[in-house]
Amino acid sequence: MSVNNSDDISADTGTATAGSSILGSVKPENIIFISKSSQDTSKPDTHDIFSLEEEASEQGPAFKLSRTPVTNVPQPLLDEFLTGGLPEYLQSGPSRHVHVVVSTGSGTGLSLKFYNSILQPVLESWGVRPLDPSADTADRSKPNTYNLVVTQSADSVRDFARNLGRASQDAVQHTVVLLSGDGGVVEMLNGKAPGDGSSREPNLPLIAILPLGTGNALFYSLHKSVTTVAGTPEPSGLVQSLRTLFDGKAAPLPSFRADFTPGSRIISYTNPDKGDSSGTAEAESHADAVSHLYGAIVASYGFHSQLVWESDTPEYRKHGDKRFGMVAQELLKESHAYNASVELARKDGSRRQKLDRDRHAYILATVVSNLEKTFTISPSSRPLDGKLRLVHFGVVSGEKTMEIMMAAYGGGKHIGMKWTTEEGVEEKVGYDETDVVKITTREEDARWRKVCIDGTIVELPQGGSMTVQTEDKPHLQVLVDKSVIA
Numbered sequence: 001m002s003v004n005n006s007d008d009i010s011a012d013t014g015t016a017t018a019g020s021s022i023l024g025s026v027k028p029e030n031i032i033f034i035s036k037s038s039q040d041t042s043k044p045d046t047h048d049i050f051s052l053e054e055e056a057s058e059q060g061p062a063f064k065l066s067r068t069p070v071t072n073v074p075q076p077l078l079d080e081f082l083t084g085g086l087p088e089y090l091q092s093g094p095s096r097h098v099h100v101v102v103s104t105g106s107g108t109g110l111s112l113k114f115y116n117s118i119l120q121p122v123l124e125s126w127g128v129r130p131l132d133p134s135a136d137t138a139d140r141s142k143p144n145t146y147n148l149v150v151t152q153s154a155d156s157v158r159d160f161a162r163n164l165g166r167a168s169q170d171a172v173q174h175t176v177v178l179l180s181g182d183g184g185v186v187e188m189l190n191g192k193a194p195g196d197g198s199s200r201e202p203n204l205p206l207i208a209i210l211p212l213g214t215g216n217a218l219f220y221s222l223h224k225s226v227t228t229v230a231g232t233p234e235p236s237g238l239v240q241s242l243r244t245l246f247d248g249k250a251a252p253l254p255s256f257r258a259d260f261t262p263g264s265r266i267i268s269y270t271n272p273d274k275g276d277s278s279g280t281a282e283a284e285s286h287a288d289a290v291s292h293l294y295g296a297i298v299a300s301y302g303f304h305s306q307l308v309w310e311s312d313t314p315e316y317r318k319h320g321d322k323r324f325g326m327v328a329q330e331l332l333k334e335s336h337a338y339n340a341s342v343e344l345a346r347k348d349g350s351r352r353q354k355l356d357r358d359r360h361a362y363i364l365a366t367v368v369s370n371l372e373k374t375f376t377i378s379p380s381s382r383p384l385d386g387k388l389r390l391v392h393f394g395v396v397s398g399e400k401t402m403e404i405m406m407a408a409y410g411g412g413k414h415i416g417m418k419w420t421t422e423e424g425v426e427e428k429v430g431y432d433e434t435d436v437v438k439i440t441t442r443e444e445d446a447r448w449r450k451v452c453i454d455g456t457i458v459e460l461p462q463g464g465s466m467t468v469q470t471e472d473k474p475h476l477q478v479l480v481d482k483s484v485i486a
């Protein structure tokens with residue numbers, strides 16, 4: 001096994017606190033899980049602590065997995081982290097197939113490194129190994145195995161999800177561990193959704209997210225309410241995701257459907273040679289007609305969708321999440337006034353409302369609280385509440401937009417912000433809960449007709465619209481920290 005074995009560390013004081021001195025080199029915030037020591041049975045009070053350390057190095061972030069034997073582990077830590085065994089959803093067999101999907105294009109390209117240095121060895125410590133690439137579907141029923149998928153192209157996750165959609169007609173349940181950002185989840189949702197009308201909830205594929213993308217909005221929103229053992233610092237997102245992976249609970253993933261008028265098309269930058277840092281549409285090289293998409297995070301028009309689109313060039317992606325700030329500065333200089341009508345309604349047709357302006361800076365419908373770990377766009381959203389909320393404001397200066405965005409980084413303080421325009425009109429950041437949002441663009445220039453659904457960019461035709469509404473039935477299940485649905 002390639003887990004790093006630390007030196008044996010004994011309790012120095014016997015003080016039963018969750019403090020780190022008793023743990024020697026192990027920091028409580030890095031603990032993934034604790035197991036009964038299998039190596040030294042003569043010391044019944046010895047446990048193995050599995051932990052993850054993340055370090056910045058010249059070659060980029062480095063990950064280290066440690067297995068540290070510790071005697072007299074403080075009880076609060078045992079209560080929280082002592083494992084009861086490999087969870088049932090990670091045990092392959094005739095009725096459950098386990099898949100690990102490594103999205104090599106996510107974030108700054110760390111997924112494969114994380115798989116090789118952390119996930120693969122920790123699974124191996126449970127005796128769970130990847131199937132040989134030549135294995136067939138029947139082999140996935142073998143115990144202690146998983147099907148490893150390393151993405152080769154932008155279509156890999158969607159193709160995988162489609163095959164799963166076909167396979168899930170039978171009695172097999174699927175667990176999919178996704179080493180990706182939000183894009184991997186959404187590709188699962190859209191690859192899987194068309195064929196799943198008859199799937200019963202317990203049979204829906206279960207996804208576990210290891211947040212290796214740029215924003216990781218869904219992961220951070222789902223884990224926002226998780227508290228730590230008293231006196232211990234907050235874990236990193238990756239440590240939290242491993243805790244959830246080995247001791248989580250499955251829940252239906254709330255989602256929405258976005259319908260587009262005919263003539264709408266998905267656009268993406270696919271040719272690295274054409275991608276440039278100017279962020280202009282010249283690099284766009286791929287377009288597919290689209291009638292609808294499913295989402296689990298956000299549907300937007302205006303500054304947000306423009307930022308996602310213009311920062312998604314191959315050149316900008318190299319900068320990780322800094323790319324958003326780089327492109328934002330350019331867009332704020334322009335402060336484009338998006339010409340559109342925005343209508344809200346309940347599903348039964350009640351509470352119809354049209355926003356009282358036809359020029360907008362920001363229109364964003366979301367079912368999650370955070371678009372990044374510290375960017376709280378919808379502070380009232382709770383993990384898994386499935387409510388669609390619209391955040392919106394009219395045309396303001398670049399400085400004002402920046403001020404509003406910074407307040408969102410301050411825990412969602414942008415909600416309720418008010419200001420008075422030069423004409424003496426009082427304006428504010430609007431925040432409405434709704435079931436349905438219809439956005440109709442009146443822009444002539446295609447540059448300003450991009451909408452964003454969970455990171456996928458759709459260009460609407462002139463006069464085209466996007467209608468977003470919450471889905472009543474789930475398409476996927478998602479693994480969350482056990483406290484989220486306690």
Ligand SMILES: Nc1ncnc2c1ncn2[C@@H]1O[C@H](COP(=O)(O)OP(=O)(O)OP(=O)(O)O)[C@@H](O)[C@H]1O
Nearest residue numbers: 105106107151152153154181182183213214215216
């Ligand atoms: N080998 C590959 N070649 C080309 N594209 C890939 C490859 N592997 C993955 N991709 C694509 O890269 C994109 C990565 O998106 P993902 O959302 O996972 O990361 P991100 O955009 O960095 O994070 P986030 O959406 O959380 O901000 C996906 O669209 C995926 O299909």
